[in-house]
Amino acid sequence: MPTSPTVANWELGLRLREHRELTGLTAVAAAKAARLTQPYVSGVEGGKLKITDVRLKALAKAYRLSEESYAGLIELRSAAEQRSWWQGYGGLFNDDTLRFFGYEHGAAAIRSYDGGLIPALLQTEDYARAVIRGAGPNIRMADVERVLEARLIRQHRLDGPDPLRLTAVVTEAVLHQQVGGRAVLAAQLRHLAAMVEQRPSTVDIRLVPFTAEAFHALGGGGFHLLEFPGPRLPALLWQETVTATSLLDHPVRLREFDSAFDQALERALSTTDSLRLIRQFAKELG
Incomplete structure (x- = not known):
């Protein structure tokens, strides 16, 4: 399919939610561990908000992600940052x-x-x-x-x-x-x-x-x-x-x-x- 920053950002959020749930953390606990807010974490997981490299790294640390998993998230974040025609x-x-x-x-x-x-x-x-x-x-x-x-x-x-x-x-x-x-x-x-x-x-x-x-x-x-x-x-x-x-x-x-x-x-x-x-x-x- 054609590259869509919106779909990339959505998939990034879905993967983050999967990783959070695998660790047994609630959105509130994950936000606290990464020094973020629960509405922000939920917004990112729902594909409604974008995440910075620093905040993505903080969540990856809280979820104890492997280098391979983290690299996949970085790739999606990069795709999500591309400019789209609808912007x-x-x-x-x-x-x-x-x-x-x-x-x-x-x-x-x-x-x-x-x-x-x-x-x-x-x-x-x-x-x-x-x-x-x-x-x-x-x-x-x-x-x-x-x-x-x-x-x-x-x-x-x-x-x-x-x-x-x-x-x-x-x-x-x-x-x-x-x-x-x-x-x-x-x-x-x-x-x-x-x-x-x-x-x-x-x-x-x-x-x-x-x-x-x-x-x-x-x-x-x-x-x-x-x-x-x-x-x-x-x-x-x-x-x-x-x-x-x-x-x-x-x-x-x-x-x-x-x-x-x-x-x-x-x-x-x-x-x-x-x-x-x-x-x-x-x-x-x-």
């Missing part, structure tokens, strides 16, 4: 959203569900601009083009030598919601079809028709399940609502959303039938 947009997005961009950049696969909009990674420029403008007071009109720019940069993960694997389940409602107007929606639908045709091994779009029976995710907001290479990094859940964003790794919540996604996928048409319906609507729109 240039810090004034536009909250911390959770910026961390999501970092996790998305380093993910191996994403499963997305949305009942009303095309997922951001598959939006055309005109469709995305209309979505962003429609966000109302959440985004200033003066910032629309910069927010759009960040969204288009995110889409680069669908290309390159090791592209992201994306499975997007959307409801038939997205074919009717004329975001940006009739012509913009028509172009967006043609773009969806082209994405699947050009990237059949990495992009899959599945449509839940209006004729489908009820399912758990119906009526709820969109969500994204991120998966990472290797067994060490767990899956993550990303949600956005009108007023809040959340990035979760709680196993119980993840299982619930995993089940909800699978149920939506069961209600969806096949890839072939989904594309047929998408092309049909695009043709009708002109």
Whole structure:
């Protein structure tokens, strides 16, 4: 996968938590031994805070790490310090959203569900601009083009030598919601079809028709399940609502959303039938 400082920092925190638990120390006891604070240690373990060389060395000493283990942590800390493209947009997005961009950049696969909009990674420029403008007071009109720019940069993960694997389940409602107007929606639908045709091994779009029976995710907001290479990094859940964003790794919540996604996928048409319906609507729109 492409190098992501956010993912490197997250893995560093996970490894530190593993080492702490192996020593039998609580976060409070570890902080005291390393002359740090418990909120700081927990923030580092959760990937929300970065750690300096001096503080990393103090924790390594408290955990009695081997030279090999310590060297691995130093390597991750170095990767976490690299500058990322999303850092240039810090004034536009909250911390959770910026961390999501970092996790998305380093993910191996994403499963997305949305009942009303095309997922951001598959939006055309005109469709995305209309979505962003429609966000109302959440985004200033003066910032629309910069927010759009960040969204288009995110889409680069669908290309390159090791592209992201994306499975997007959307409801038939997205074919009717004329975001940006009739012509913009028509172009967006043609773009969806082209994405699947050009990237059949990495992009899959599945449509839940209006004729489908009820399912758990119906009526709820969109969500994204991120998966990472290797067994060490767990899956993550990303949600956005009108007023809040959340990035979760709680196993119980993840299982619930995993089940909800699978149920939506069961209600969806096949890839072939989904594309047929998408092309049909695009043709009708002109």
